[in-house]
Amino acid sequence: MDPPTLLQDVLSMLPTQYAGDVAVIVSFLISTCALIARFWRPPDPASRWVVVWTVVTAIAQARGWNLPAYQPGKRAAMVPTTVPRQTVEQLLDVPPGSTRPGKPPARASPPG
Numbered sequence: 001m002d003p004p005t006l007l008q009d010v011l012s013m014l015p016t017q018y019a020g021d022v023a024v025i026v027s028f029l030i031s032t033c034a035l036i037a038r039f040w041r042p043p044d045p046a047s048r049w050v051v052v053w054t055v056v057t058a059i060a061q062a063r064g065w066n067l068p069a070y071q072p073g074k075r076a077a078m079v080p081t082t083v084p085r086q087t088v089e090q091l092l093d094v095p096p097g098s099t100r101p102g103k104p105p106a107r108a109s110p111p112g
Contacts, residue, residue: 003062033060 007026011019037060043049085099092099 030059030062033057036060 011022014022033056037057040053040056043053086096089096089099
């Protein structure tokens with residue numbers, strides 16, 4: 001069962017006066033986590049904050065706001081801006097020019 005259907009089923013069991021409040025609280029929680037995740041850099045892997053960071057970012061992604069970064073067939077890489085794109089493309093083994101934002105990936109041959 002997908003999350004929207006599950007949420008709809010749970011909200012339909014609640015009295016109408018509380019269903020709206022629950023939806024607002026959940027939306028506020030997701031928005032707050034998205035804001036925190038936007039400005040909180042990932043902690044060191046040995047830090048005790050890794051679990052908290054993982055939970056916050058998972059909740060923040062619940063609405064699909066971070067879907068463009070993680071799509072099937074694409075690789076997300078966090079590299080310093082000082083690293084040339086050609087080096088990143090070689091490391092990821094992707095066609096030249098396909099790491100530009102907003103540009104569709106280059107195809108080796110036409111889709112068939």
